[in-house]
Amino acid sequence: MINNSYYSQEVHGPYALHNIGNLELEEGGTIRECNLAYATFGKLNTAKDNAILIPTWYSGTNKIMEQVYIGQGRALDPDQYFIIVINQIGNGLSSSPHNTPPPGGMANFPHVRIGDDVRAQHKLVTEKFGLSSLALVVGGSMGAQQTYEWAVRYPDMVKRAAPIAGTAKNTVHDFLFTETLVDAMTSDPGFKGGWYASCADVREGLLRHAKMWAVMGWSTEFFQQHRHKTLGFSSMEDFIVNFMNGYFSVMDPNDLLCMAWKWQRGDVSRHTGGDLRAALSRIKAQPFVMPLSTDMFFPPADCQAEWRLIPDAEFHPIETIDGHLALFGADPNALAQLDKHLKDLLAAKV
Amino acid sequence: MINNSYYSQEVHGPYALHNIGNLELEEGGTIRECNLAYATFGKLNTAKDNAILIPTWYSGTNKIMEQVYIGQGRALDPDQYFIIVINQIGNGLSSSPHNTPPPGGMANFPHVRIGDDVRAQHKLVTEKFGLSSLALVVGGSMGAQQTYEWAVRYPDMVKRAAPIAGTAKNTVHDFLFTETLVDAMTSDPGFKGGWYASCADVREGLLRHAKMWAVMGWSTEFFQQHRHKTLGFSSMEDFIVNFMNGYFSVMDPNDLLCMAWKWQRGDVSRHTGGDLRAALSRIKAQPFVMPLSTDMFFPPADCQAEWRLIPDAEFHPIETIDGHLALFGADPNALAQLDKHLKDLLAAKV
Numbered sequence: 001m002i003n004n005s006y007y008s009q010e011v012h013g014p015y016a017l018h019n020i021g022n023l024e025l026e027e028g029g030t031i032r033e034c035n036l037a038y039a040t041f042g043k044l045n046t047a048k049d050n051a052i053l054i055p056t057w058y059s060g061t062n063k064i065m066e067q068v069y070i071g072q073g074r075a076l077d078p079d080q081y082f083i084i085v086i087n088q089i090g091n092g093l094s095s096s097p098h099n100t101p102p103p104g105g106m107a108n109f110p111h112v113r114i115g116d117d118v119r120a121q122h123k124l125v126t127e128k129f130g131l132s133s134l135a136l137v138v139g140g141s142m143g144a145q146q147t148y149e150w151a152v153r154y155p156d157m158v159k160r161a162a163p164i165a166g167t168a169k170n171t172v173h174d175f176l177f178t179e180t181l182v183d184a185m186t187s188d189p190g191f192k193g194g195w196y197a198s199c200a201d202v203r204e205g206l207l208r209h210a211k212m213w214a215v216m217g218w219s220t221e222f223f224q225q226h227r228h229k230t231l232g233f234s235s236m237e238d239f240i241v242n243f244m245n246g247y248f249s250v251m252d253p254n255d256l257l258c259m260a261w262k263w264q265r266g267d268v269s270r271h272t273g274g275d276l277r278a279a280l281s282r283i284k285a286q287p288f289v290m291p292l293s294t295d296m297f298f299p300p301a302d303c304q305a306e307w308r309l310i311p312d313a314e315f316h317p318i319e320t321i322d323g324h325l326a327l328f329g330a331d332p333n334a335l336a337q338l339d340k341h342l343k344d345l346l347a348a349k350v
Numbered sequence: 351m352i353n354n355s356y357y358s359q360e361v362h363g364p365y366a367l368h369n370i371g372n373l374e375l376e377e378g379g380t381i382r383e384c385n386l387a388y389a390t391f392g393k394l395n396t397a398k399d400n401a402i403l404i405p406t407w408y409s410g411t412n413k414i415m416e417q418v419y420i421g422q423g424r425a426l427d428p429d430q431y432f433i434i435v436i437n438q439i440g441n442g443l444s445s446s447p448h449n450t451p452p453p454g455g456m457a458n459f460p461h462v463r464i465g466d467d468v469r470a471q472h473k474l475v476t477e478k479f480g481l482s483s484l485a486l487v488v489g490g491s492m493g494a495q496q497t498y499e500w501a502v503r504y505p506d507m508v509k510r511a512a513p514i515a516g517t518a519k520n521t522v523h524d525f526l527f528t529e530t531l532v533d534a535m536t537s538d539p540g541f542k543g544g545w546y547a548s549c550a551d552v553r554e555g556l557l558r559h560a561k562m563w564a565v566m567g568w569s570t571e572f573f574q575q576h577r578h579k580t581l582g583f584s585s586m587e588d589f590i591v592n593f594m595n596g597y598f599s600v601m602d603p604n605d606l607l608c609m610a611w612k613w614q615r616g617d618v619s620r621h622t623g624g625d626l627r628a629a630l631s632r633i634k635a636q637p638f639v640m641p642l643s644t645d646m647f648f649p650p651a652d653c654q655a656e657w658r659l660i661p662d663a664e665f666h667p668i669e670t671i672d673g674h675l676a677l678f679g680a681d682p683n684a685l686a687q688l689d690k691h692l693k694d695l696l697a698a699k700v
Binding site for chain 2: 070092171172173175176177179180183187188189204208211212214215216218221223224228235240296297299301302305
């Protein structure tokens with residue numbers, strides 16, 4: 001275990017922990033006494049049909065979802081809905097390599113799949129809240145991967161699905177991009193195969209990882225139009241040091257690697273022997289597929305190709321120059337488009 | 351010095367060497383007895399007005415320019431033109447870190463700028479061939495950077511300019527992408543600050559460098575449409591190992607780093623105190639600005655922004671899904687577009 005004050009109630013709270021017991025994983029491992037960290041907003045109605053589930057993205061927690069996406073008057077309005085944000089396994093708040101006691105933690109933490117997360121989340125929302133339907137599952141990036149998994153795995157439970165900037169089956173290009181993120185950290189001699197004494201030992205690897213996120217996470221237009229300066233950074237160097245690296249350098253490398261491994265292998269067609277069309281045909285939810293127009297690794301064309309395989313899905317690309325990291329919410333216009341589509345989706349009869 | 355059979359007449363020849371003497375560099379260093387490796391095709395006419403100069407890109411040599419761009423019936427036709435391909439400093443054939451004797455080689459090789467290359471090339475074509483005009487300067491990527499430098503530095507000499515997939519002033523995004531390439535190599539413990547005994551010591555770093563080229567060099571559409579399979583590779587892994595890494599792993603890390611440093615700092619506005627418009631206004635050549643439609647680091651929008659600053663330039667984006675590495679010539683349709691535009695440009699009265 002590694003003591004890391006970043007993963008705390010002070011930074012990401014309030015959140016609750018729910019122990020779902022031992023979670024046997026698709027790849028054969030087991031997470032013992034698996035904890036899911038979650039936060040709720042609003043109240044569950046008596047019909048129990050106003051629940052919205054939000055899974056988190058790579059590096060994300062319940063806190064950013066709350067700050068950027070949830071609010072009175074917004075589509076995800078706690079006055080109308082019971083909103084549950086569940087932190088994905090490995091994100092540092094739920095069971096993760098850094099917070100799992102020996103011998104199962106650190107580099108010994110088992111491989112987790114998107115499907116494992118969704119089964120764990122299903123256990124939480126059924127056992128803890130007695131839910132039998134979800135009015136909406138919505139998530140960005142790895143949250144979109146989980147959204148697709150939810151809609152395919154539990155088609156009768158998910159009424160609406162909004163995968164934002166993510167795919168149902170990861171592409172080989174995206175897999176490779178993520179591999180360069182993995183390499184950035186694991187190649188640091190201080191990583192020591194995952195048995196570092198402190199995240200600071202992997203400082204150089206985390207910095208390289210942050211730089212690669214800066215290359216692929218935003219867009220060339222973002223920098224051409226000096227958006228990084230608009231956001232308060234005097235130069236690219238300042239942006240790298242004080243934003244990108246500031247953001248990632250406090251995180252645990254093994255936690256990031258747990259999520260990266262999962263991200264690389266997101267694939268709902270595992271349910272149907274590799275037939276993606278057959279898997280997506282299982283979806284009974286009303287889906288809105290929403291890529292971000294300048295996304296460099298979950299590009300609109302890849303999301304559109306999947307959208308064509310989903311019966312009655314709607315395709316609503318979001319115009320933005322913030323690339324994939326428009327998810328961070330710095331482009332109010334992108335958020336306005338997302339809110340409008342989510343409101344339309346929530347208003348849709350299903 | 352490092353013995354490296356990749357940089358040889360057997361692999362890249364035939365080429366000639368021209369010693370331009372000591373080259374004093376913008377950054378303060380000196381390359382002693384600087385050799386430029388070059389290859390010529392066709393004959394110089396008596397008016398000496400049919401010369402075409404082709405500078406090379408990062409990792410490129412005269413050989414690929416010959417194989418992909420030069421030929422009878424092509425725009426760059428040796429039956430009509432006297433074509434000179436000059437290998438850039440640091441590319442392994444011209445003076446480079448790996449082939450410079452101690453103490454000036456390896457990590458001691460001085461920093462070179464695009465402007466140094468162009469001054470050296472100017473010396474070669476004037477001293478060796480007595481040229482006072484170039485019918486065309488054409489190059490891709492770093493070759494485009496040199497093309498812009500030629501047109502701005504020697505406006506009376508350059509009649510036509512065809513910068514393909516490159517910029518006159520590098521962007522902060524492209525600078526950062528290149529930095530991740532640099533980091534990939536220099537972070538390898540085997541690199542030893544540039545004092546490795548053999549390129550094989552930097553094998554892991556070169557592999558990471560190759561992967562990052564695969565992420566950014568092609569395009570997401572390229573992989574979505576399985577172009578890597580069409581080109582004869584059974585999977586992404588096969589493509590990485592047998593194409594990308596096969597291509598880069600034989601190269602010298604210090605040579606690549608010399609070029610990368612230069613690439614990052616390409617900027618014709620150094621001639622005009624940072625005023626890019628003023629620098630580009632010096633151009634008297636007829637320029638055709640030709641980005642590649644899916645290029646991820648010299649994207650059309652960045653090239654277009656510069657094109658707007660050049661009097662009477664034409665903008666001809668090339669449609670391709672091969673991204674930046676359409677330069678390699680695997681998309682015949684992209685080559686056909688390039689050839690058509692180059693023929694039109696060469697036919698233009700100037």
